[in-house]
Amino acid sequence: MLSSRHILGMDDLSTEDINRILETAESFAAVNERRIKKLPTLRGLTIVNLFLEPSTRTRTSFEIAAKRLSADGINFTASASATVKGESLRDTAATLAAMSCDLVIIRHKYAGAPRILSEMMDCPVVNGGDGMHEHPTQALLDLFTMKQRLGHLEGLRVGIVGDIAHSRVAGSLIPALLKVGAVPVVIAPPTLLPSRPDVMGAEVSWDLDEVLPTLDVAYMLRIQMERAEGMPFPSLREYARFYGMNSTRLAAMKPTAIVMHPGPMNRGVEISADVADCERSLVLEQVESGVAVRMAVMYLLLGGADSGAAA
């Protein structure tokens, strides 16, 4: 069991919780290599995917995770739900509660929506990405992927490159790395950094080429045209020239260093096509880890949930 009933952000998880999730995910990763990938573990439980913002990979990943554990997964998407008819989050929550579901995964465009939902629901709530705030399961699967490839997390220098200010991926990954003893380094032009990057606890740099040789992981964030207000840099070409990962930059890194990206990629902007497809890019491993890590999160949140009543 985890120390928190919900996973709304990395603050909910202790270092012990993180390690337990990663260890449990290893067992699920082994199951995902079997011919029969389904386990009976969460039979009879209902897991709701409340995705009020477009998403394919995260939603699909949660959906597959639920199915592999024999839970019944139900999808609510923004366009198909009553939200477009003007239903408030409060009413949506009440509706879900009335249908007695056992776990809700929520993605919402506003930061804090998962917390509001968690206060109204009797069941655990998992944040599947809220606005520019957090995306905790992404950070967990990133840690898992790094650990699988590099063997350990402690002491790793992880450069997070790109739109730090608007990124919920960075919002979860930075505290997650700090909790496991890794060193996050944020690398971006000042226009893409929050006004006080120092409070995040990460090292800050404006110069990618300078820090590249010291990194174990280069984590390239997606340039989110839909979130960036105004134009934070003169052109995409200029951004790619100063902050894009390409084969020349990859060659400047340690031979063991790896490149990661949360997807979907803008090829030719934050990552060049040849690097994206090379052996040192772990983009697909991240997707693969996603299912195992989300299975672990569901198992640990729902398993033992009735122990209070039974004991």
Added chain:
Amino acid sequence: MENRTKAVVMDATAVDRAITRIAHEVLESNKGADGLAFVGIVTRGAHLAQRLADRVLEIEGAKVPVGTLDISFYRDDVSTRLNPEVHRTDLPFGISGMCVVLVDDVLFTGRTIRAAMDALMDYGRPSCVRLAVLVDRGHRELPIRADFVGKNVPTSGRERVRVHLTETDGEDVAFIAEGEEVPAC
């Protein structure tokens, strides 16, 4: 939870003799070591499975494949009790068509074995599944029985039966411990 010993039911010699006898019985019933595999339920069943395979190697000179099975995800009480530690299932051979001998330390309610059989079936279709346990303490809750038993120990439902092995606990011994058994899987 305390492990204070109330009575020793098998000492190191008895454990060793039981393993030798079970190894012989398995070979006898299977008519040799062909198509045989030992699969131990973690943690102590896995060590016992390895010992049985070692013993079979001594007796018959045949190397029998050994696997380990973690049944955490197959338990019927996941919603009430969560295994604190999940171990890895390691079956480095195809079990389809094999005669699989499941190995565990103590047979109690039978629920662990039920879960183990379900888990096993997800890895393939063995030609048969047999069950070997070091101690059978009774009180079955499911229609399951062991094919090979080290020792039958009549117990009260309130007692706890524990097996310690050199690999995990530094000594080989089976004993009845004080205190009530937690509802077992």
